Amino acid sequence: MGRSQESSDAGKQEPLTTAMFHVLLALADGEKHGYAILKEVARRTDGKVRLSAGTLYGIIKRLNAENWIVESAKRPVAGLDDERRRYYRLTEAGRRVAVNEARRLEELVAMARTKNLFRKPELA
């Protein structure tokens, strides 16, 4: 059940929520379990984006349903493992979506530049 995988089609992709994008980003450099994702996002945004157990797993469920992330079969060595933990990995489709989103943001920033949005405020 859930949304079909066609929605990962790059052209028609709808903007991601900030939180979703951050979760994809967190997984871009390797698989992680939930708590690690949460910490990574907080660290990278200097605590500006703070996810909780409540929000994170709603996002994971949706990313999972879209097949943008999957549960990884690989587990850490036995001594470090906690069987309650699951590790998530970015799929190729997920990477494409993240890239598309990054491009979209990039284009937005470029647009803002051509409008000279970032000029230094003139002193009166």
Place this chain on the structure above:
Amino acid sequence: MKATPVPLSKRMFRALLKFLPEDFRSDYGREMEHTFEDQEREARSRSGVTGVARVWWETLRGIFTTAPREHWEMLQQDAAYALRTMRKNLGFTVLAVLTLALGIGANTAIFSVVHGVLIKPLPYAQGHQLVFIRQQAQKEGIDDTGFSVHEIEDYRQQSHSLAGLVEYHNMSFILYGHGDPDRVRTAVVSANYFDLFRISPLMGRTFLADDDKEGAAPVLILSYEYWKDKFGSDPEIVGKTFELNDKPHTVVGVLPPVPQYPLESDVFMPTSACPFRSSKKMAEDRDMRMMEAFGRLKPGVSLEQANADLSTIAGQLKAEYPKSYPDSMGYGVVTTALREELTHDAKPTLFVLLAAAGFVLLIACANVANLTLARMSQRERELAVRTALGAGRSRLLRQLLTESALMALFGGALGLVAAYASLGLLTDFAARLTPRAREIRIDFGVLVFTLVAALGTSMIFGTISAFFSRINLSNGLKEGSSGAGSGQHRNRVRSVLIVSQIAFSFMLLIGAGLMLRSLYKLQQVDAGFVPQRVLAMRTTLSFSKYATNEQAAVAIKKLLERVEAEPGVLSAAITTGYPLEAEVIAAGPTAYSGPFQIQGRDLRPGEAPPVGGQFSVSSNYFQTLGIPLKAGRFFADTDMQKSEQVVIINEAMKQQFWSNESPIGQHVSGDNGEHWATIVGVVGDVREFGLNRAASPEFFVPQLQNPGAAALIVRTVSDPGTMARAITKAVHEVDSQAAITRVMTLEQARHDSLASPRVTASLLGLFAALALLIAASGIGGIMALSVSQRIREIGIRIALGAQPSAILRMILGQGLMLAVLGLSIGVAGALALKGLMKSLLFGVTPADPVTFATVGIVLGGAAIIASYLPARRAASIDPVDTLRME
């Protein structure tokens, strides 16, 4: 190993997780718990309590944003799935939705009436403070004697519990200047009447204190209905002038649609404008009681306090004016909440209808649950597969409930349409029971009710079907697709459902049967007159034109002569009110009754004088209506004003006061012995005030001696309906200013007088017919299913030599068993609900054996017919075919 206690924060987190859907919890719950623990631990080590608080806050926020989204998503999935299933089983879906639509529609319709009439607050600000005050003569059994001008003034000034007290009385005047002369029912009220009720006008203004001053320019306020019907909602009406009582009256305002009590009125005028109210006699005589009184309780004052307060005043008045309040009458005042006053008559009928509609819904629920259970046997494998694939039980329950909720919502929407369509009819019906009928509409409250009814319904039948399907989930895969064995338990459930359907149907049929029987009895009542070929019309002459009784008597005589000269007219008469006239019924006997004295029979001290109804009729009245003469003579034209005063009494009065002697030649007085009239005749009893009301003592005085507001009645040779135009013309030839209204035949009036029991009977009959249909189809359905489940067994029985007739009897017997069980419970239920129907019945007891027997036979017969088809199928089973099927 000893279990370590679970820390509080973990327990709290687990409790929090319960807000998420079960699926979500089983997928991520443990992981979330773990993540939360990590997060909390780190926050504690880094920033102590504030860190923990922050984590908790974020977690709470997270879960309460995620939970609704997840639930909503699941609901969408379930709904989409349910819609697919429903489309696949279109026949079942249509049947179930229609059944529910009938149940919910019936309830919505009846509830809209109950809501508008009984539940909603009165459409006046602080309406609960409004009271109706009646003066009673309890020893006389007079419920409402009215108040005189002096009394109104006394109560207004002396009361401590009322913030205000206003007067009201009803008159008929003729309004000129808009089409034909129109008889307008006029409420004459205190200038601050509308202020007391806190009614703001729809247009213009209400009365001002100056309007009531002597010599003030006459003004009128129109009721919403009169403005709408007679003036086509003319937006320019305010400021227009019409002639009433020889004077131009200016319309100063239009009222919003508000309930009118005690009688409906077309226009309102202040007391100074009413020639009767402002006459010297009315103003000065404490005993001239014709006004009703309304009051508004001061804030915080209870009804009991007001009652005590007004009773004290009544006691003081009695001490001060003993002649006006003789002990023999038992004068007193009673205060009732206006709301109670407006709705009192409607309650018994509405409660019966609400109960009946509720029964229909219960039957519909049972039936849909039964249909669903039948379908479960087909779906068992599907559900079992889904369980095997990991769907939890509550997940499946949720799925099944979503399906039933969707069906109930569809049924509710359809039912709403049906209720909306029947609203006009129901409002007309309710208008006969309460002046609040105009407030009936399908508004937000009713919509909420429908939604709750639909969802409640789906909970009932959804849970029944889901619960009993759950029991068998684990068996679904093990058994063959025929599902024969697993059905055993469920068949018992289905039988219970059928039995309860029959029981409720029985109760409904009893209700309908009793109403029909009492309607039939009412129709058979001999009202004491011959209604065929009589035309009646309110014919109001302008009393200002005929100032004296003599002038009026001459005009009436001329009018009757002219009408009787019309070809096709057998006889014509004038009366203050004819039997079963809507206005007469609405006003009730009290309005026409008064105490009287019999010459030679002195009252013992403290004994109440007798009370009788009084009608003023012209000489041909009894002949025109076909009322038989029992003794003496009818009135003659010679019974004129100047001659000896005469009266004719009815049989009831003779029986009560002269049971063993002839009343002819005896004398009675209606004015404390001032004038005595001789009894010249005795006529048969007539049911004036309703077919259900036995005649009480009445006397008739000649119209020529007592001309009064009148109806013209005309007996014709052929169809009276076709004569209306000619007779109207004849009346206008005599007096072009006479107002003619409410033209109808007496048969129509008689028919209309039964409208309320007729509609109640029809509604109950409709509900009962629906119930019968649903129950019969239910029995047929379960018998058919039982036969198809037992095909093999029946085949073997036949192969072993059982006669087809024995098989037929066996299956029929089973159907009948269910019916008999249901009937027994139904009888008990109907007997338990006896009290509910009692006040609606006429000539039938609520435990009427004829009705019970008839309904039993009908329902039993329906059960046999419904079981017959499956039974015949069972009897014709070919054992060879059955074995081949295996």
